[in-house]
Amino acid sequence: MPDTFQSPDPGAALIARVAERVSAARKKKALPRRVLSERSGVSPRYLAQLESGEGNISILLLSRVAAALDLKVEALLADEIPMDHDAQRFAAIYRSAPPEVQHEVSALLAPRDPALMRAGRICLIGLRGAGKSTLGRLAGEALKIPFVELNEDIENAVDMPLSEVMAFYGEDGYRRLEAEALDRISSIHDRVILAVAGGLVAQQNTYDRLRERFHTIWVRTSPPEHMQRVRAQGDVRPMQGNPAAMAQLKELLATRSPLYDLAEAQVNTSNRTISSSLNDLLSTIAKYKFIDPVA
Template sequence: MSEITTFDGKATVPELFREPELVVEALLARVGDRVRRARELKSLPRRVIAETSGVSMRYLAQLEAGEGNISIGLLQRVALALDMPLDWLVGEEDPWSSEALRFAEAYRSATAERRRAAAAALTPAPPESLRANRVCLVGLRGAGKSTLGALAGQALGVPFLELNREIEDHSGMPVTELMALYGQEGYRTLEAQAVDRVIATHGTIILAVAGGIVADPATYNTVLAHFHTIWVKASPDEHMGRVQAQGDMRPMAGNPEAMEQLRTILKSRETLYRRAHAALDTSGSSAQESAADLVALIRDQGFIA
């Protein structure tokens, strides 16, 4: 290979490009290390991340070893599968040593009283005034959010809305078509816009959102700030049984490990769901019983005046 010198006669082509190559190598090593650490932190097998993101296990192994020259698009899929912001995987500052992450971890482990004190210190307006009389139900599909939200709305005399229905009405397209057209990232943008519309147009409402909304930090923080949020949960067996009872066989079709994957998703999102202001366990209860419990919870907590 011929070498080209600079005007001072010292630097060669390989030497000129040496630093950029080292920067790229450092970036790949940093991304690989953070993907591995995030996966281990959430106790997620590499197989689950591969299935969720659509990235092969072989490529994930190369990525974690710092040898995967991954595209931004594929890395975004991996970040979504890990429930981690993309900038946490590529930024120069170590997110595990950052002040923001330390605060987030301290907040998650704090008592309810300390959480309220921290929120009051960081929120310009009182949280209660921001949330008004809005209630949001979060949780995985099959927890009963739609059924219980509608029943509670009738009992309390307040409107009930499913966020996906708002998205469909606004776009004029079913969510399945929107996902096919815009992908997961595009859907998340539409979801965030729909949340903003609901906040702007409803001071009193019960809203049910898709289970994956907690994977988008910005949108979930908006929900927590502007809604009294309730985690509606159930056992994995009941989650699966209720979805199938609705005639949706997709969770089990051609997938004998569906139940294991459901348990893994529940485990990986549990910390996020626990950020809700209250929780309602519907395991072993009928829809009517759980609806009565939800109404009592909303009244006892003063979520809707």
Template sequence: MRRDPDSILTADHRAEPRGAGERDPYLTQLGERIRSLRAARGMSRKDLARGAEVSERYLANLETGTGNASVLLLRQVAAALDVPLPVVLAEVDGQLDASGQPGQRATEFSQLVQWLAQLPAADLARVREAARHALSPAESRDARHRRIALIGLRGAGKSTIGRALAAAEGMPFVELNTVIEREAGASLSEIHSLYGQAAYRRYENRALDRVLREHDAMVLATPGSLVSEPATFNLLLARCFTVWVKTSPEEHMARVVAQGDMRPMEGNREAMADLRRILQARTPLYSRADVSIDTSGQDAATSLTALRALLPVAH
């Protein structure tokens, strides 16, 4: 049962809306941070409110900086976002871009904190030692360049271009979504509905680890939200030459609908606004790719030619 957030707040700290001129700067940035984390996870406000057991109205106040929250409530929100509480509470002063969104430095810091928080003590010590050495020797870079991983939001053209690239380069093509389903013994929708997002992330990480062990060379198409999971994304960046396949929000939406998937439009009048927000939130993450190609207005053959021109010689 969803709890009333006021029931766990004291009378002096209830999440009552403030006037526009009375907003606390930290609460405004805290709200934007929660909203950006939600967008990066691809969660709607309704999804987060349900997961955190609060009302949508309360969450809206929190995200806009007009509501204050107890630490207990923020723990619920963090748990629903599947991130450590320090990531939600982290100071973001001076780390916002011109549009008021967390910049690349703040996003990367958040990713690093999430990843480190999940490590056992022994692994954390290994990370500390590894940081003292060079990032990667030449032979590791060569091995990495034989695996081409495509990242980006659904509808950008990852599967279409990936299959064409694999055929042109004589490499196997791997859809990570297919491997995830095989790893879990269930469809993606069943994984989410039966086991939840945390379980999906575990299967995603296992699937990536498996394909990396099984393929010295390949073209890999990844799920659009993979970049939101620090440990999995860092593994991909370390072991693959990554390509951000991007396009305009309009083409993203049109291609998904053209594939016969009407879910983006069903019951959601703000589908395009949500899509833009997700793209904006994930852009600093997608930008960590080695190279990027824009497929807007391009056919598959033109995009393939552009991509092959960007690949390292060692592939």
């Protein structure tokens, strides 16, 4: 029997298009989903479903979301987003240009100075238990700049705890939210200290973007201190019923160390007090001039 061709479902294509445009418009305005919910009267969970392409939203509710984003509802529904006259003209010229010219134009429009791209943004990377959160918060207070936990930003954006985020979105969905949060924070803050989960470095695209937009510091310690500090936080899972936990931790550290080693600087907190480690972190920030003095 010959294969039969099935045309794409226009309804599914429309839902996907709306999902992409709502998500893009919200990110452009740096609006947490919670704030968009308050402005539109649409629940955060419904907005999460809408942006993931799983929500079949009514026109009435969609018009509320569009209004909250300062858009006309047709901008979310149309096959193509209308461009102004100049944009159309430049787009036509670009499309008709030979590949080498297109490449030159793209290179000219791309950000050129990595230092300017990173501004005064610092990100602390490393395995859990190294001291990223503690030192990041104290350094933020000392430097009078915001401190942000990436996972807390994700929780605030979707208005649910991280455990529910993982259950609702799954691993792939969480990684997408992680990348979105990174974009959101870098668009809002020119001066900030950020702490991220230890596994982010394994996501190549997200890690590349992180290192483009943030000065990175690997906060590190020894495997025994990693384990001890995690347990001191009240989490006994790394050791409970798992005698091979230390070997697994060492293997994980060995696997990720080459990725962490891509950071611009390191701070070793092994056998150091919080005060000493904080001084090391502040000295490192000053040494590499990661944050310029405010004029």
